[in-house]
Amino acid sequence: MGLLVDGVWQDAWYDTKSTGGRFQRSAAAFRNWVTPDGAPGPSGRGGFAAEKERYHLYVSLACPWAHRALVMRKLKGLEPFIKVSVVHPLMLENGWTFGNDFPDATGDTLNGHDFLYQLYLQADPHYSGRVTVPVLWDKKQQTIVSNESSEIIRMFNSAFDALGARAGDYYPKALHGQIDELNDWIYNSVNNGVYKAGFATSQQAYDEAVGQLFTSLARLEQILGQHRYLTGNQLTEADIRLWTTLVRFDPVYVTHFKCDRQRISDYLNLYGFLRDIYQLPGVAETVNLDHIRHHYFCSHKTINPTGIISIGPQQDLNEPHGRDQRFR
């Protein structure tokens, strides 16, 4: 685990000293957008037109942020247009690597790098910052379009529609306000909340994070008792963003990140919602619990120095959920 400083790799764990033991995730650096005609998006510069097979996606199957991009790629039928390279689940002194000695770790099938930081250096030899997944790479300009998952899924949602992406709008205009509002508190207290609890280095920081997390889960349980998905009976990006955290919760976050007041399987609606989305066509194929469990338990030596992987719960996400019948 480390970061690049003016193009030089340094092995370093997250600094929580200056923030009272609180984990703070830094903002992503590459913020360009693929758009239908290459016009600039809401941030960054233009020149990234949607084209078949022009872009390549780098992911970890363990990572909830990268997982969003994989689910959206699947829902929109973008597999033939955007190929994927999968990093090794272990993230140690060299950060994410392209070792392929683990099932379903592909290596860097495009650029042949050994380490993900080399891809960042290819884009910017003087890059300073964290080296994270997912990364959307442009083969034409040989650079990173974006390393911000929330924006990559918006591009996938609509930029390739005219080229034959599958129909479906997961960020419909009429719901922008509602989705943005949900995303905001779910990101802070749930998606990033589990990390804040798990990486806290003071009791107070942990108590705050874990308290907010379970308050939000109670609120979500109530919302999901009213309709099938978060905004109603239509699946949106807000559901996908929540779901990639829920699918990791019982197998990892309960023990590894000390999020152990309740499991997702203790909540009727959240657990039904977890199974509902898992069972949508193509989604289960994006879930790799071996990568997920190896990554967390074996990479975070500061919180699990022995690297022992806990036994984990017995869960069958293929069990019927009945939410389609309940909310018609």
Ligand SMILES: N[C@@H](CCC(=O)N[C@@H](CS)C(=O)NCC(=O)O)C(=O)O
């Ligand atoms: N804002 C980013 C966050 C991505 C992120 O933090 N990914 C983690 C993996 S779960 C990572 O690569 N961490 C490496 C590091 O922080 O050094 C996004 O949503 O795309």
